[in-house]
Amino acid sequence: MNVYLQIIKGTIDEYATYRLSFILWRVRLVVQLLVVYFMWWALFSGHNNLFGYSQGAMLTYVLFSSFVRPFVMGTRTQEVAEYIRSGSLSNYLVRPMNFLGFCASRDVADKLLNVLFAVFEIVVLYFLLRPQLFIQTDIVMILFFFAALVMGMILFFYFSLLISYMGFWTPDVWAPRFLSFVFAEFFTGALFPLDILSGPLYLIAKSLPFFYFIYFPLKVYLGQLTPIEILQGFSIGFVWTAGLWWLAVIVWNRGLRAYTAEGK
Amino acid sequence: MKRLNLYIRIWWKLTVSSFMISLTSRFNAGVFFVGKLLRFLFFLLFLITIFTRTETLAGYSSHQMIFFYLSFSLVDTIAQLFFREVYRFRPLIVSGDFDFALVKPMSPLLRALVGGADPLDLGMLPLYIAAVIYTGGRLGDIHGVNVVFYILLFINGLIISTGFHILVLALGILATEVDHAIMIFRDVVSMGRIPTDVYHEPLRSIMTFVIPVGVMMTFPAKALMGLLSPWMTLFSIALGLLFLLLCLKVWHYALTQYSSASS
Numbered sequence: 363m364n365v366y367l368q369i370i371k372g373t374i375d376e377y378a379t380y381r382l383s384f385i386l387w388r389v390r391l392v393v394q395l396l397v398v399y400f401m402w403w404a405l406f407s408g409h410n411n412l413f414g415y416s417q418g419a420m421l422t423y424v425l426f427s428s429f430v431r432p433f434v435m436g437t438r439t440q441e442v443a444e445y446i447r448s449g450s451l452s453n454y455l456v457r458p459m460n461f462l463g464f465c466a467s468r469d470v471a472d473k474l475l476n477v478l479f480a481v482f483e484i485v486v487l488y489f490l491l492r493p494q495l496f497i498q499t500d501i502v503m504i505l506f507f508f509a510a511l512v513m514g515m516i517l518f519f520y521f522s523l524l525i526s527y528m529g530f531w532t533p534d535v536w537a538p539r540f541l542s543f544v545f546a547e548f549f550t551g552a553l554f555p556l557d558i559l560s561g562p563l564y565l566i567a568k569s570l571p572f573f574y575f576i577y578f579p580l581k582v583y584l585g586q587l588t589p590i591e592i593l594q595g596f597s598i599g600f601v602w603t604a605g606l607w608w609l610a611v612i613v614w615n616r617g618l619r620a621y622t623a624e625g626k
Numbered sequence: 627m628k629r630l631n632l633y634i635r636i637w638w639k640l641t642v643s644s645f646m647i648s649l650t651s652r653f654n655a656g657v658f659f660v661g662k663l664l665r666f667l668f669f670l671l672f673l674i675t676i677f678t679r680t681e682t683l684a685g686y687s688s689h690q691m692i693f694f695y696l697s698f699s700l701v702d703t704i705a706q707l708f709f710r711e712v713y714r715f716r717p718l719i720v721s722g723d724f725d726f727a728l729v730k731p732m733s734p735l736l737r738a739l740v741g742g743a744d745p746l747d748l749g750m751l752p753l754y755i756a757a758v759i760y761t762g763g764r765l766g767d768i769h770g771v772n773v774v775f776y777i778l779l780f781i782n783g784l785i786i787s788t789g790f791h792i793l794v795l796a797l798g799i800l801a802t803e804v805d806h807a808i809m810i811f812r813d814v815v816s817m818g819r820i821p822t823d824v825y826h827e828p829l830r831s832i833m834t835f836v837i838p839v840g841v842m843m844t845f846p847a848k849a850l851m852g853l854l855s856p857w858m859t860l861f862s863i864a865l866g867l868l869f870l871l872l873c874l875k876v877w878h879y880a881l882t883q884y885s886s887a888s889s
Contacts, residue, residue: 386806393813400817404685404824405676412679537657544661550667558675 365459365468373438373471388479393488395428399491399555413558418494423555423580425484425493431477431552434514434575438468439522440539446529446617449625469519496584503585508590510579513599516572520606527610530617545570551577573604574599636732637740644710658746658859666699669819684824690851693761694821697847700754701780702815705787706860707747708740712791716804722886724799725887735877738795739788765851774850775859783842783864789866789873790815796873802887818843841865 379382403426406417415423442465444494473582488495498504525542528533547553549572556567556577567573578595581587587595649655660828671694677688686694718724727737762768762776790811798804815838817825820834822840834840841862848854854862 382801382803383806386803386810388808390806393810397813397817400825400829401820404820404826405680407684407826409680476835497643532653534654537651537654537661541657541661541664544665544668547665548672554672554675560675560678563671573743 366463369464369467370471370474371469374475377471377475384475388476391428391432391476392483395424395483395487398425398427398494399487402554403493410480413555415555415558416494419496419584419586420555421493422496423584425487425495426580426583427552427576428479429477429484430511430514431581431618432574433511434474434518434579435546435550436469436476437519437522438472439462439465439519439526440488441468442523442526443529443535443539446526446621447533447625449623451621452623465523466519473515490575498583498585500585503582505584507579509576509596510582510599512572512605513596514574514579517571517599517603517606520603521571521609523610524606524613527613527617530613530620546572546575549573550575551580556583557581571602574602633732633736637736638757640737640741641743645745647742648745655746659749661798662746662750670695673820684821686821686824689761689764690847691820693758693765693850694844694847695819696754696758696761697780697850698819698843700751700758701787701843701846702812703747703750703754704784705791707744707751709746709788709791710744711738711740711742712794712804713808714742714796715798716802719798719802719884720803720887724884725886728884735792739791761852768850769852772850772852775854775856776846779841779846779849779854779859779862782863783846785817785866785870786838786842789870792870792873792877796876799880799884805815813837815843821847835865838865838869845856 399421402420403417406412410416412420413570442451444453454464457464498507521542525539526535528538549556549567549570551567551573556564556573559567567577574595578599582592582595670692673691676683677691681687683691713818718727718738724734724738727734730737791808794804794807794811798805817833818839822830822844823832830840845854845858845862849859
């Protein structure tokens with residue numbers, strides 16, 4: 363356990379070393395948030411209600427997505443592809459630790475820092491912009507919200523890991539990752555709540571794992587899902603998580619057989 | 627003139643090399659192309675979805691909104707096509723390899739700015755041009771002078787974009803940071819996917835006069851629709867040129883601070 367704590371500490375120290383890079387990364391996320399926030403604020407001009415959302419609910423959705431995003435999608439697993447490509451994966455395989463535990467520890471450090479900053483930024487933005495926010499007071503819904511966050515986090519971890527594992531067979535992993543970003547930008551609900559989409563498109567979105575990254579936890583938080591929809595969401599999300607975990611184990615084992623430690 | 631010819635020849639050689647490198651992996655190129663196409667289509671879909679519930683937005687019809695987005699995509703894609711090398715500038719600075727660009731008898735800015743065009747953006751260009759012409763032709767009564775103003779302001783948008791990319795390069799030299807800076811620029815510019823008039827004040831004014839995203843992305847389309855006065859057109863062009871001059875000054879200052887670290 364102490365090993366993984368040291369990895370978390372080391373990763374945080376790494377961020378502290380490249381402070382400007384981290385600060386600009388946070389600036390970028392705030393800019394991204396403001397772009398979406400201002401766009402929705404403008405779209406609500408002259409409307410009290412759009413797509414079944416009040417202005418307060420929509421701005422809460424947008425603002426809180428900046429908390430959910432780093433919690434679920436903050437990751438360092440994209441580095442795994444580079445470890446494989448450069449052959450430096452061998453350095454980690456010979457160490458007396460679990461490689462997945464190493465990746466998870468790096469992710470925990472990333473999430474810790476990013477969530478901490480995100481909370482601070484949301485508070486600052488709240489006092490600057492003074493939006494009408496929806497505060498969930500139902501403790502059960504808050505618990506479900508955190509459960510949805512954890513499920514999304516594990517799901518995303520395996521999803522991102524699987525893309526990196528492609529590095530066992532091809533050095534060109536950046537292109538599929540870029541494609542996953544494009545899909546994620548649209549289908550996670552980072553730009554808009556997915557239920558504003560037309561019926562068939564919403565059904566497609568619902569059938570993808572991206573649905574559980576941002577949209578599902580935020581809808582739970584907003585209390586806009588019925589108990590049946592929540593149960594259904596957790597069930598499908600669990601199937602996705604188990605499926606991707608199973609796939610990741612198979613791909614990792616096969617990948618190790620194909621791994622040649624090229625470059626080392 | 628002789629110098630210009632030389633630079634065009636150098637740019638051509640760099641571009642051909644860059645295209646060959648990019649197309650080495652057909653799989654990669656294909657996936658990137660599909661990704662770019664999908665990104666464009668997804669936002670278009672989002673705009674269409676918005677207009678299923680509202681007739682107009684800030685006085686603009688859905689048709690006009692789509693034209694704003696297409697015009698944005700065209701400026702953005704041309705900028706990415708020419709200035710892709712900016713995204714690869716940081717390793718040159720960190721490794722000290724930028725020395726090789728400095729010792730050559732040519733402008734280091736040319737090498738850093740346009741030294742590696744992106745063929746994938748070139749592939750997207752015919753689609754955007756056709757869509758802009760088709761949608762622009764359906765906007766209603768458009769006068770020839772509006773088309774001229776559109777083209778002028780479109781070029782002005784590219785000049786402003788050039789300025790922004792030069793600023794990112796300068797920051798790369800001063801602080802060895804490019805990757806996030808270029809993405810912040812792109813995120814800010816993405817606000818121009820919808821007309822800046824839609825945003826509330828003071829953001830609208832900031833996006834026109836401080837960070838000229840409005841001048842870059844919204845004004846060309848407004849000029850085509852006849853919604854921009856000749857004075858505003860002139861002001862925009864003056865602002866664009868002034869901005870470029872300012873960015874060049876910052877670049878020259880940054881060059882004096884280059885430390886050639888690691889070389």
